[in-house]
Amino acid sequence: MTVLKVDNIVVDFATRRGNARVLDHVNLEVNEGEILGIVGESGCGKSMTALSIMGLVPSPPGNLTSGSIYLEGRDLVGLSKDEMREIRGNEIGMIFQEPMSSLNPVFTVGEQIAESVRLHENASQRAAWERAVEMLRAVGIPEAEVRAKSYPHQLSGGMRQRVMIAIALACNPRVLIADEPTTALDTTVQAQIFDLLEELQKSRGTAIVLITHDMGAVAQLADRVAVMYAGRIVETGTVEQVLTMPRHPYTEGLIACVPHLQPDPPEKREPLLEIPGVVPSLTELGDGCAFAPRCNRALATCTGRQPVLKTEGNGHATACWAVEAELENV
Amino acid sequence: MxxxxxxxxxxxxxxxxxxxxxxxxxxxxxxxxxxxxxxxxxxxxxxxxxxxxxxxxxxxxxxxxxxxxxxxxxxxGGDLGQSFFYNAPVIDLILDRVGATLLLVFTALGFAIVVGTTLGVIASRKPTGIVSNLVTVISVIGYSAPIFWTGIMLIIVFASLIPLFPISNMYDVTKSVGPFGYALDVAHHLVLPAFTLGIVYLAQYSRLTRASMLEVLGSDYIRTARAKGVSERKVYGRHALRNAVLPIITIAGLQFGGIVSGAVLVETVFNWPGLGTLAFDSILARDYPTILGILFFSAVIVIVANLITDLLYRVADPRIRMAK
Structure with missing residues (x-):
């Protein structure tokens, strides 16, 4: 069953150099108990997609121009501020990429979890505190009763991210949005956080939107994945489809960029691949495919018209003229 | 500990x-x-x-x-000598007056902090809005007007144009009836001097709060609070202000000495019977023991105020509380 459906949303930002279309007709679906990965470079619109779902697009200068976001069939776009506040933290939880600065330094972590509970549930102070301790235990923090009375600065980065997860999950939301939850953490801690997310997802059935540029994390955790470029989704499908049979030249490039550990490095090591060129400025997008200037398979049509997502029979969808031409020729 | x-x-x-x-x-x-x-x-x-x-x-x-x-x-031993001018023990002269000065200073400070931070928070809600600009203008005026000038202007206005507040002394014997009447009368007399002394600091605190709030509001934990579904009022009043108020505590503590010396001017202008007028008269009379005693006492007041600030800061900021 679809829990969250992002339907053709467009987000524009008014900038000094004109209008920047940050999200251009983005479509996403997240099913119950599923992990959807969203990957792409910095500035491709991953985080903005998350903020749009939360109703937290900074406005001004941002503006959700058109489209709908359905949470279990209910359109969130156009809800009043109060209604949206009831949803945030209650039905949709979110964790961020900077655990070091995402917790309020003047409140204990227990207070910060309990606040979330008291905001959305008719719980007494005591009950909320007990839930906070219980949540800390659930996210694997030892001596939860003691730790609940700690201030953020007394915890390590990994612990703080666990606290953030506890806050986000305290009210048992339907959807958890994790915006690059491990970017600021050590590799070993990253693995722990990913394991924790996977475990919580299994035990609670929360659908997770995992925003990341870590292909390894997507491969390990996600069920389906959407690849974004310059505010658009260029390819989407199951993890297996997208990672093992990437269609879009951009996805191919992203996967080729991932460094691999080789047990027996050959005498002549191959240089790490990169995608030539840079992400275009969002105020200067032309009519064609935004990736065309960097694409090694660009056709004449690519600079003239914007490709749309074309779905193959197995659900694997790609927005690319070259891929479309290829598939038609088969 | x-x-x-x-x-x-x-x-x-x-x-x-x-x-x-x-x-x-x-x-x-x-x-x-x-x-x-x-x-x-x-x-x-x-x-x-x-x-x-x-x-x-x-x-x-x-x-x-x-x-x-x-x-x-x-x-x-508590003996600060004998005043040449008043021919009385200095310590008695000071103890007689210190209450009036502390009342003036703390009222002015309380007024400046409460109104200043409130204005600062309001201004931070729409940093480019009319209210914010108005607060900025008021702040610049309040900050740049010399204390004695503000005092004299207020006296002119309230002495003749709008005789709403008394412009001199601390109480009026004809009106101070009973302890309650006395308190009310003193409060009435306190309005203009406290406003004059407070407005300078109010201006600074409102600017400081505005800047501090804007910085805090852009931080990640405010985004977290919003993502939790905290209402905007609580985002400002609870999550942001608790952090934004930390520099105010520091500055207020540091400026306490300045406020005490500002009180000398205000007391002189409004003939407020505190340490300021005593200092002024003693300086004119070259009454050295009294001047020394007042300097000593104001130093003690400032030191105690700094001690209190330090402790307050510890209460407000857990990071400092925990640090060795």
């Missing part, structure tokens, strides 16, 4: 107070003029013999370090 911190700070404070006493004593003695002249001047036409006997009587013929030692010893 909070207790240890307090004890350590108290020890520092005592050392500081002694240093202040010594420094003030030496500074006064560096000033030109002979105290004996002043004392004799009050009596009229003094011969060299009279002056010598005065010096002997007041111990002024002793070497400076002996005078200092005698003064410190007496001060340790």
């Amino acid at each position: 909070l207790l240890w911190t307090v004890i350590r700070r108290l020890i520092y404070s005592v050392i500081l107070v002694v240093a202040v006493l010594v420094l003030n004593f030496l500074l006064i003695h560096l000033a030109p003029g002979d105290p004996a002249d002043v004392i004799a001047g009050e009596m009229g036409g003094a011969t060299e013999e009279v002056l010598a006997s005065i010096r002997k009587a007041y111990g002024l013929d002793q070497p400076l370090y002996v005078q200092l030692w005698v003064y410190l010893k007496a001060a340790a």
Whole structure:
């Protein structure tokens, strides 16, 4: 069953150099108990997609121009501020990429979890505190009763991210949005956080939107994945489809960029691949495919018209003229 | 440990107070003029013999370090000497007046902090809006107007144009009936001096709060609070203000000395019977023991205020509370 459906949303930002279309007709679906990965470079619109779902697009200068976001069939776009506040933290939880600065330094972590509970549930102070301790235990923090009375600065980065997860999950939301939850953490801690997310997802059935540029994390955790470029989704499908049979030249490039550990490095090591060129400025997008200037398979049509997502029979969808031409020729 | 911190700070404070006493004593003695002249001047036409006997009587013929030692010893016992001008113990003069000054200073400070931070928070909600600009304008005016000028302007306005508040003294014997009537009358008299003294600091605190709030509002934990579904009112009042108020505490503590010296001007302008008017009169009369005593007392007030600030800061910021 679809829990969250992002339907053709467009987000524009008014900038000094004109209008920047940050999200251009983005479509996403997240099913119950599923992990959807969203990957792409910095500035491709991953985080903005998350903020749009939360109703937290900074406005001004941002503006959700058109489209709908359905949470279990209910359109969130156009809800009043109060209604949206009831949803945030209650039905949709979110964790961020900077655990070091995402917790309020003047409140204990227990207070910060309990606040979330008291905001959305008719719980007494005591009950909320007990839930906070219980949540800390659930996210694997030892001596939860003691730790609940700690201030953020007394915890390590990994612990703080666990606290953030506890806050986000305290009210048992339907959807958890994790915006690059491990970017600021050590590799070993990253693995722990990913394991924790996977475990919580299994035990609670929360659908997770995992925003990341870590292909390894997507491969390990996600069920389906959407690849974004310059505010658009260029390819989407199951993890297996997208990672093992990437269609879009951009996805191919992203996967080729991932460094691999080789047990027996050959005498002549191959240089790490990169995608030539840079992400275009969002105020200067032309009519064609935004990736065309960097694409090694660009056709004449690519600079003239914007490709749309074309779905193959197995659900694997790609927005690319070259891929479309290829598939038609088969 | 909070207790240890307090004890350590108290020890520092005592050392500081002694240093202040010594420094003030030496500074006064560096000033030109002979105290004996002043004392004799009050009596009229003094011969060299009279002056010598005065010096002997007041111990002024002793070497400076002996005078200092005698003064410190007496001060340790709570005796700050005898006023030449008022012919009364300095400590009694000061204790008589210190209450009025503290009342004025704390009212002004409370007014400045409460109204200043409130205006700052309102201004931070729409940093480019009309309200914010208005607060900026008021702040610049309040900050740049000299205290005595503001005071005089208020006196002109409230003496003749709108006789709403009394412009002089601390109470009116004809109106102070009973303890409640007295308190009310003092509060009525307090309005203009406290406003005059407070407006300068109000201006600073509103600017500081606005800047501090804007910085805090852009931080990640405010985004977290919003993502939790916290209402905008609580985002400002609870999550942001608690953090934004930290620099205000620091600045208010640091400025406390400035407020006390500002009180001298305000008291003089409004004839408020506090340490300020006493200091002013003593300086005109070259009443050295009284001046020394007032300097000493204001130093103690400032030191105590800083101690309180430090403790408050610990209460407000857990990061400092936990640090060794």
